[in-house]
Amino acid sequence: MRKVLLPTIIFVVTILLVMRLFYLQVIDDSLKLKSDNNAIKIKYDYPERGYIYDRYGKLLVANQPSYDIMVIPKDVKNIDTTAFCSLLNITKEDFLKKIEKARVYSPRLPSVFLAQLNKKEYAAFQEVQRNFNGFYIQKRSLRDYQVNYGANIFGFITQVNENIINKNKYYNSGDLIGKQGVEESYEEILRGIKGVKYIQKDKYNRDIGSYKEGRFDTIAVQGKDINLTIDAELQKYGEELMINKRGGIVAIEPKTGEILALVTAPSYxxxxxxxxxxxxxxxxxxxxSIAKPLYDRGLLAEYTPGSPFKILTGLVALQEGVIDENTGFSCSHGFSYAPGRFMRCHCHGGLLQLHRGIYESCNTYFSSSYMRIIDKFNNPPRGVDVWSNHLKSFGLGEFMGYDLPTGRRGKIPTSKTYKRMYPGWGWSSKTIVSNAIGQGEVLMTPIQLANMIATVANRGFYYTPHIIKKIKGGTIDKKFRTKHVTTVNPKYFDPVISGLFDVYNFGTAHGLNVEGIDICGKTGTAENFAKINGKRVKLQDHSIFVAFAPKDNPKIAIAVFVENGYWGARWAGPITSLMIEKYIKRKITRKDLEKRMLEGSLEAEYNKYIPNPVKDTLINQMAKKPVKLVSKEAIKTKDSKAKDSTGN
Incomplete structure (x- = not known):
């Protein structure tokens, strides 16, 4: 038995190998199609990308036809190079470079020689195409924007590079791919599926028909249409309000986490x-590099949040039981928290409780509350970590998980932060008290600020912000329907919201009310520094505002950040009121605010420290378009610290 076992195994294995080779070489032709086969030409049929609509079905992005000249280097023979270059308005040097680049990719596979011909160029080349062996026309579709706003939301389409081709076998040289915005986030949904045709060639390199009667051909599948959560009219209005300003606006529907507007300024x-x-x-x-129109300030800019952060200080203090809504602190326009140390306060002074502390934005009140949190455990590191963990339950200090390809974590300090900052030194609550009023080591992005105020509007929960509302024939990621609950008990939100409501009635946003809408909000100011000629120079403060409305059953939560905007109620506050009214009423009654915001400009402030501002930029050239977009040189902010000395 043992004598025949080994020969039997060898015989069976040999038979299996022969059968497999026969199948691969005679029956299965797929390997031929995967190789650079001289006798088979591969032709791709590119589908239209999916259309993009807003939340109400308004078409934002469609497609238009485009024509690329493709080249197969080994087939380029006996052509009149001079005539070819003259026809396409390129130099002979360009011709040779493009041919060499295509040859490096593959001498037998097609590459894009010249992309995106217009109809006139396409018609001219098509008439004489037969004279240029190795070249042919490939039809594609390019984006056709129905609106001139929302560039940061959409992203753009560009050709794939070699790195992408190596990583993803779907793409070939010359293919298009979405970059930035929803074009990148939802690339696989929007791009569709390429169709492929295999064409048999004879020994003279002439097409003789479909390979194997089209058995391996596939049909292109159009990309899926998507609806965004964006309100197109609100987005447009936000960009108009931010003309000649820099900063970001993020508006969210609190009950769903849907992003209603995502404005960055300047844009294009x-x-x-x-x-x-x-x-x-x-x-x-x-x-x-100064105005940075490609930089989405709503998602990427990390700022000290200033007074809006006092909302969180109050909530955490209530949760930890170190204050209640009747706790009072005495303020005399200045709060001394350590010998020789002083924190300025702008409120009207006297004995303040939580409600008035919020609407007058009292530094004393929230600094005292913060120190009580840290000192509660007689262990500053533990106190900081308790405070930090509460804040992280609001989605702060971490990537938020939204469906856009860019973002920043912000910063919420922990005990480890201060152990690194103060090695071998016994720091205390007095050392880090500036965190209480949104300065110190705290950093937040505008979308984090918007999500924070949406969480307050919901009395303690939020849904991950997202920009996708509907995918035709598809489903939305379930994580956007998952409720996140904070560590602060819902009962503590009502007294804070009451104070935010009176910010408009008696406090720092008095005069920014909109008739018929109960708005809850909070102003803020952040100091602004930059290095100029190696020196740290203080520039004009940033203007910040967060709000939600209506007070009960809120429909919109919003954060507005205007760089170099002086103080919260000067620029960010009016823009917030206008955006809320636009969304809820679909019209504007505060024409006084609108006129001031649309006509107002901070260009002089941005240019103040630049000897020779650059005026001839692409953004400036576009200033005559309906959505004016400005990009003069301005000072680049390196770091900022919040302050509360101007009514915020």
Whole structure:
């Protein structure tokens, strides 16, 4: 038995190998299609990308036809190079570079030689295409923007690079891919599926028909349409209000986490990143390193939040039982918290309780509350970590998990932060008391500020902010329907909300009311520093505002940040009131605020410290369009610290 076992195994294995080789070489032709086969030409059929709509079904992004000239380097023979270059308005040097680049990719596979011809160029080339062996026309579709706003939301389409091709076998040289915004986040949904045709060629390299009668051909599948959570009219209005200003606006529907508006300023018309001038225009935007129009301030800019952070200080203090709504602290326009140390306060002074402490934005009240939190355990490191963990339950100090490809964590300090900062030194609550009023080591992005105030509006819970509302034939990630509950008991939110409501009635936002809408809000100011010629120079303060409305059953929560905007009620506050009224009423009655915001400009402030402001930028050239977009040089802010000395 043992004598025949080994020969039997060898015989069986040999038979299996022969059968497998026969199948691969005779029956299964798929390996032929995967190789650079001289006798088979691969032709792709590119589908239209999915359309993009707003939350109400308004079409925002469609498609338009585009034509690329493709080249197969090994087939380029006996052509009139001079005539070819003249026809396409390129130099002979460009011709040779493009051919060499295509040859490096593959001498037998097609590459894009010249992308995005317009209809006139396409028609001219098509007439004489037969004279240029190795070249043919590939039809594609490019984006056709129906609006001139929302560039940061949409992102753009660009050709894949070698790195992408190596990582993802779906893409070939010359293919298009979404970058930034929803085009990147939902690339696989929007792009569709390429169709493929395999064409048999004879020994003279002439097409003789479909390979194997089209058995391996596939049909292109169009990309899926999507609806965004964005309110197009609110987005447009927000960008108009931010003309000649810099900063961000983020508006969220509290009960769902849907992003209603995501404004960054300055911005640009998305249409300039389509067509033959796309690369040139992108380079100009990219090189504007001061105004940074490609930098989404709503998602990426980390600022000290200033007075809006007092909302959280009050909530944590209530939760930890170190204050109640009747606890009083005496304020005399200044709060001495350590020998030789002084914190200025702008409120009217006297004995303040929580309600008045909120609407007058009293530094004394919230600094005292904060120190009680830290000192509760007679152990500052533990106190800081308890405070920090409460804040993290609001989604702070971490990536938020929204469905856009860019973002920042912000910063919520812990005991480890201060052990690094003060090694071998016994720091205390007095050392870090500036955290109480939104300065110190605390950093937040505008979308985190918006989500924070949405959580307050909900009395203690939130849904992860997201920008996708509907995918045709698809489903939304379930994480956007998962409720996140904070560590603060819901009962503590009502007294805080009562104080926020009176910010408009008696406090720092008095005069910014909108008739018929009960708004709860909080002003803020953040100090602004930059390094100029190696020196740390103080610039004009930033203006901040957070709010939600209506007070009961809130429909919108919003954060507005205006760089160099002086104080909260000067720029960010009016913009907030206008955005809320626009969304809830669909019209504007506060024409006085609207006129001041639309006509107001902070350009002089941005240019103040620049000897020779650059005026001839792409953004400036677009200033005559309906949505004016400004990009003059301004000072680059390196760091900022919040302060509360101007009514915030």
């Amino acid at each position: 018309d998305p249409a300039i990143l389509v067509g033959r001038q796309r690369s040139k225009n992108y380079t100009m935007l990219y090189n504007d």
